[in-house]
Amino acid sequence: MKTCLTAIISSLMIFSPMAYADKWSDQFPHIKATGDIPGDCSYEKMSKKNYKGKTLKINTHAIPVMGEPTALHAEQFEKLTGAKVEVTHTPAGDLYSKAMVPFQAGQAPYDIVFGFSNFINDWKRYLAPVPKKYMNSPEMKDVTKSHMGVSSWDGTMYQYPVDGDRHYLKYRKDVIDNPEMQKKYKADTGKDLKVPTTWKEYGEMAKYFNGWDWDGDGEKEYGSAEVMKKDDLMFAAFFSRSVAYAKNPRTPGGFFFDLETMKPNINNPGFVEALTDWVEATKYVPPGGTNFGLGDEIGSFGGGQTLFSFSWDDAFIAAMQDDSPIKNKVGAAPLPGANKVWNRVSNSWENQYNQAPYIVWGWAVGVAKKSKVKNMAFDYLCFFSNGANHQADLAIGRFGVNPFKNSDFDPNIYINSMGWDPEIANSYTKTLLDMEKSNNRVFPLRVPGVFEFTSAVATGTSKALAGQLSPQEALDEVAKEWEAIVSRVGKKAVQKAYSVGVKMEDNKL
Amino acid sequence: MNFKHKYFFLFPGLFVLIGILIFPIIFVVRLSLSGWNSYNPGLDYIGLENYVRLFTDDPRFWESFFRLSFLSVTTVILQYVIGFALAHMVWKDIKFKRFFRVLFLVPMMTTPVIMTVIWRTFFHESLGPVNDLLSIFGVAPKWLTDPVIAKFTVIIVEVWQWTPFMFLLLLAGLLSLPKEPFLAAAIDGASPVRKFIYVTFPLMAPISIGAIIIRLIEASKIMDTVYVLTSGGPGTSTETSSFYIFIKGLREFQMGYAASMSFTYLIIMIISLTIIAKVLTKILLKE
Numbered sequence: 001m002k003t004c005l006t007a008i009i010s011s012l013m014i015f016s017p018m019a020y021a022d023k024w025s026d027q028f029p030h031i032k033a034t035g036d037i038p039g040d041c042s043y044e045k046m047s048k049k050n051y052k053g054k055t056l057k058i059n060t061h062a063i064p065v066m067g068e069p070t071a072l073h074a075e076q077f078e079k080l081t082g083a084k085v086e087v088t089h090t091p092a093g094d095l096y097s098k099a100m101v102p103f104q105a106g107q108a109p110y111d112i113v114f115g116f117s118n119f120i121n122d123w124k125r126y127l128a129p130v131p132k133k134y135m136n137s138p139e140m141k142d143v144t145k146s147h148m149g150v151s152s153w154d155g156t157m158y159q160y161p162v163d164g165d166r167h168y169l170k171y172r173k174d175v176i177d178n179p180e181m182q183k184k185y186k187a188d189t190g191k192d193l194k195v196p197t198t199w200k201e202y203g204e205m206a207k208y209f210n211g212w213d214w215d216g217d218g219e220k221e222y223g224s225a226e227v228m229k230k231d232d233l234m235f236a237a238f239f240s241r242s243v244a245y246a247k248n249p250r251t252p253g254g255f256f257f258d259l260e261t262m263k264p265n266i267n268n269p270g271f272v273e274a275l276t277d278w279v280e281a282t283k284y285v286p287p288g289g290t291n292f293g294l295g296d297e298i299g300s301f302g303g304g305q306t307l308f309s310f311s312w313d314d315a316f317i318a319a320m321q322d323d324s325p326i327k328n329k330v331g332a333a334p335l336p337g338a339n340k341v342w343n344r345v346s347n348s349w350e351n352q353y354n355q356a357p358y359i360v361w362g363w364a365v366g367v368a369k370k371s372k373v374k375n376m377a378f379d380y381l382c383f384f385s386n387g388a389n390h391q392a393d394l395a396i397g398r399f400g401v402n403p404f405k406n407s408d409f410d411p412n413i414y415i416n417s418m419g420w421d422p423e424i425a426n427s428y429t430k431t432l433l434d435m436e437k438s439n440n441r442v443f444p445l446r447v448p449g450v451f452e453f454t455s456a457v458a459t460g461t462s463k464a465l466a467g468q469l470s471p472q473e474a475l476d477e478v479a480k481e482w483e484a485i486v487s488r489v490g491k492k493a494v495q496k497a498y499s500v501g502v503k504m505e506d507n508k509l
Numbered sequence: 510m511n512f513k514h515k516y517f518f519l520f521p522g523l524f525v526l527i528g529i530l531i532f533p534i535i536f537v538v539r540l541s542l543s544g545w546n547s548y549n550p551g552l553d554y555i556g557l558e559n560y561v562r563l564f565t566d567d568p569r570f571w572e573s574f575f576r577l578s579f580l581s582v583t584t585v586i587l588q589y590v591i592g593f594a595l596a597h598m599v600w601k602d603i604k605f606k607r608f609f610r611v612l613f614l615v616p617m618m619t620t621p622v623i624m625t626v627i628w629r630t631f632f633h634e635s636l637g638p639v640n641d642l643l644s645i646f647g648v649a650p651k652w653l654t655d656p657v658i659a660k661f662t663v664i665i666v667e668v669w670q671w672t673p674f675m676f677l678l679l680l681a682g683l684l685s686l687p688k689e690p691f692l693a694a695a696i697d698g699a700s701p702v703r704k705f706i707y708v709t710f711p712l713m714a715p716i717s718i719g720a721i722i723i724r725l726i727e728a729s730k731i732m733d734t735v736y737v738l739t740s741g742g743p744g745t746s747t748e749t750s751s752f753y754i755f756i757k758g759l760r761e762f763q764m765g766y767a768a769s770m771s772f773t774y775l776i777i778m779i780i781s782l783t784i785i786a787k788v789l790t791k792i793l794l795k796e
Contacts, residue, residue, distance in 0.1 A: 104550035291743070449546060451762060455756060
């Protein structure tokens with residue numbers, strides 16, 4: 001009954017088109033759109049906690065992505081509970097080591113550590129499992145199955161869900177849906193201008209719209225903004241391009257490795273085809289685009305510089321913010337697929353359409369097992385992702401907080417609270433929801449020493465993008481390195497950990 | 510006083526020496542003989558396995574070392590030439606001498622990481638002001654995305670940042686030179702060029718050697734510029750030894766292997782810098 005009532009009140013607040021005024025939104029303007037939303041960790045509930053005299057130490061990402069909401073909610077938490085919260089900001093590449101060094105030395109300088117969900121295998125022995133109290137909360141019950149899986153290891157949740165990530169396609173709707181552009185494109189290429197469903201179409205359109213002013217703003221625009229900067233999440237962009245060619249639903253048992261033999265698949269023709277496309281993509285990115293990190297990609301697409309982009313939600317949300325020059329001019333769609341997919345069992349191409357969503361790793365956060373203020377730490381995380389904060393955070397692209405709750409897929413949230421065009425809001429939520437429903441998903445690699453594997457991919461693919469090696473040579477080098485890592489870590493250890501991810505991909509978990 | 514008591518006074522210095530110099534080196538050596546990594550933390554003993562891997566199966570380390578040699582030698586030569594020219598300029602009685610002396614030191618006083626971020630913005634190929642200006646002449650170099658040009662971009666930033674250090678050392682050297690040889694040269698009617706070649710430069714040789722060696726040691730640790738500007742890319746074209754060791758140690762958490770690379774690097778640097786110092790002494794001091 002209580003849950004029902006909470007849900008009704010929450011729904012009323014969420015779907016109210018007006019800014020919601022209550023005593024909490026007066027004090028905390030961040031939640032002015034919804035006001036406080038009742039729940040286990042609402043503003044109201046937190047205000048009744050007394051953590052005066054206690055200090056909570058958090059290591060989070062640099063501002064703004066995830067760093068800004070961490071600091072903002074820390075400040076709110078301090079005001080509500082009397083706690084002192086110390087927030088340390090760390091660049092993305094150093095989040096892993098900043099936690100791992102003290103973890104391995106048996107210390108806990110931070111009570112809460114932010115990182116990425118694929119750290120889970122290395123971090124889980126140093127993190128406290130999420131207590132039942134939080135696991136049974138209505139907010140947690142609302143988290144999607146995919147993201148419960150991403151935050152857990154063998155049924156135990158170690159990472160508190162604060163963010164949901166996946167890669168999908170973003171495109172300039174005002175160009176792709178423009179009848180004049182469609183006519184021009186048809187006349188020049190003989191092909192239809194539409195939302196690309198294959199990477200080849202993506203490349204053709206991006207190339208066509210590269211280097212000229214197609215939106216009439218007096219500036220040149222370009223084909224695509226992608227994360228290509230070495231060691232800056234570029235491996236995830238590569239996997240996004242690879243899933244179409246290499247994730248075959250008819251060959252279960254591993255996308256990254258053959259689970260039985262632990263032989264890497266990374267240099268099979270599917271991955272090589274994806275890398276060949278990616279090398280081609282260097283011709284239709286903006287000047288300097290091969291050195292774009294995630295921030296550059298968000299700024300480039302969000303600022304209206306490119307026709308396409310694919311990666312996390314942030315670029316799309318940035319494009320849909322009120323201050324964006326292209327608000328309500330963008331669309332979301334599934335990642336492009338391919339007209340052929342590699343069958344690693346028969347060692348041949350299957351000439352049929354294939355598309356696979358990539359539930360890419362995203363922000364994750366855990367509480368140190370050795371923390372002396374675990375209760376306060378979990379309360380903070382629960383507060384971080386409470387209904388009101390979550391709704392408000394979703395609307396700010398630079399925050400890096402993306403949908404991970406079932407209730408997030410209601411388009412009305414984006415139409416009413418954020419002023420999105422209904423058609424765009426529908427395409428956005430449908431795109432995300434369809435990924436959740438897909439039976440051909442790829443999950444992030446979560447094995448011991450994951451950074452060694454992803455770093456090898458970044459090095460190899462960046463060599464191909466820079467023209468130092470051919471795609472085949474680059475991926476052969478990566479495969480050789482992966483074999484060496486498996487041998488160093490221990491085949492059984494990697495195999496055991498990888499089998500958990502494979503079960504998820506094969507829809508057995 | 511008992512003769513042995515004087516050793517008692519050496520202990521504080523000795524403790525500091527052991528604590529901050531000897532112990533870290535010994536620990537690095539011990540770490541290099543272990544397989545410490547993210548999934549196997551601890552000082553187990555694996556013998557010379559890491560060293561065997563480094564010498565037989567890691568061409569990337571050696572490539573980064575040769576790249577580092579190119580970058581550090583080039584930057585230090587440029588810093589020396591520019592630093593000497595600037596120091597020579599403000600050594601003379603010119604207008605606003607004090608102003609220039611302070612101005613030339615400004616880059617060194619800025620934070621390298623922050624300045625590199627600013628340089629990265631300058632060199633941003635689609636949004637940066639450098640290519641905006643150059644577009645007037647119809648050129649738009651790929652400052653950060655071309656494997657060859659990116660190396661020179663790193664050199665530009667390094668030279669800008671650290672030439673003042675060279676300038677400072679050389680200016681101090683110039684100011685401490687005796688006046689007599691210059692007076693003698695003036696009496697003999699030597700031209701400014703001959704005065705520089707036959708008096709200033711030889712007198713500055715010992716200081717030049719010191720300055721070059723100090724800068725070579727610093728330049729061979731180049732890390733923050735590469736990290737911020739290019740992340741070692743495109744590909745591995747700007748990856749230096751210290752950046753590669755950083756990736757292996759603190760990104761991939763291969764602590765044992767990174768330690769073996771660090772120790773090997775230390776030995777190579779000691780040997781090569783000793784040779785460079787000897788060669789420079791032979792050439793410049795004609796010993």
